Amino acid sequence: NAGVTQTPKFQVLKTGQSMTLQCAQDMNHEYMSWYRQDPGMGLRLIHYSVGAGITDQGEVPNGYNVSRSTTEDFPLRLLSAAPSQTSVYFCASSYIWAGNTEAFFGQGTRLTVV
Amino acid sequence: GENVEQHPSTLSVQEGDSAVIKCTYSDSASNYFPWYKQELGKRPQLIIDIRSNVGEKKDQRIAVTLNKTAKHFSLHITETQPEDSAVYFCAASNRRGNKLVFGAGTILRVKS
Numbered sequence: 687n688a689g690v691t692q693t694p695k696f697q698v699l700k701t702g703q704s705m706t707l708q709c710a711q712d713m714n715h716e717y718m719s720w721y722r723q724d725p726g727m728g729l730r731l732i733h734y735s736v737g738a739g740i741t742d743q744g745e746v747p748n749g750y751n752v753s754r755s756t757t758e759d760f761p762l763r764l765l766s767a768a769p770s771q772t773s774v775y776f777c778a779s780s781y782i783w784a785g786n787t788e789a790f791f792g793q794g795t796r797l798t799v800v
Numbered sequence: 801g802e803n804v805e806q807h808p809s810t811l812s813v814q815e816g817d818s819a820v821i822k823c824t825y826s827d828s829a830s831n832y833f834p835w836y837k838q839e840l841g842k843r844p845q846l847i848i849d850i851r852s853n854v855g856e857k858k859d860q861r862i863a864v865t866l867n868k869t870a871k872h873f874s875l876h877i878t879e880t881q882p883e884d885s886a887v888y889f890c891a892a893s894n895r896r897g898n899k900l901v902f903g904a905g906t907i908l909r910v911k912s
Contacts, residue, residue, distance in 0.1 A: 721902075726809070728889055729844070729902040736898060744899065745801075776843065786832045786851070786897060791843040 709777030806903025
């Protein structure tokens with residue numbers, strides 16, 4: 687049972703480039719989310735989805751897009767990378783809602799924008 | 801929206817001592833309060849959680865207490881061991897239960 691799988695683990699981008707961070711889960715979880723982790727700021731919610739075809743914004747959505755075409759996959763797209771997007775990104779999934787069940791995290795993607 | 805504050809930002813204890821981390825939240829309708837542990841270079845993992853209809857929950861050396869009136873909750877680790885060294889995050893659900901809001905984290909160092 688793989689759980690939540692993120693790719694890539696590391697990425698270096700140049701300012702202005704675009705890319706997609708992949709996230710897949712095999713637990714049939716309805717709820718999926720993306721967080722970014724910066725020193726001293728904890729985990730901040732970027733976007734989330736409560737099911738296939740349904741997405742919504744979190745605390746820090748600017749500069750990121752998401753889509754949810756299947757239950758399993760929830761990719762995060764950086765439209766035009768900026769140095770401020772240098773961070774560690776975590777994808778997470780939960781059985782139903784974020785508000786009452788355990789969130790399972792992927793192993794993270796360390797992104798550097800130069 | 802929900803806001804979660806966590807203190808202290810760093811905590812150093814001697815092996816065998818207790819450690820306490822405190823969090824406050826702003827939304828009185830929040831009803832789910834998990835704690836996550838993140839070891840260096842790894843993913844956050846749930847260690848314990850509590851719901852608003854419970855005041856205290858314990859799991860071996862770890863306990864969490866919740867004071868709904870004061871809107872704060874705390875993590876207690878007894879008999880600390882070097883493997884407890886990690887970053888600990890508290891979190892609270894928002895009013896609708898569709899978001900988890902995390903505190904800024906506490907770096908716990910257990911000195912042997």
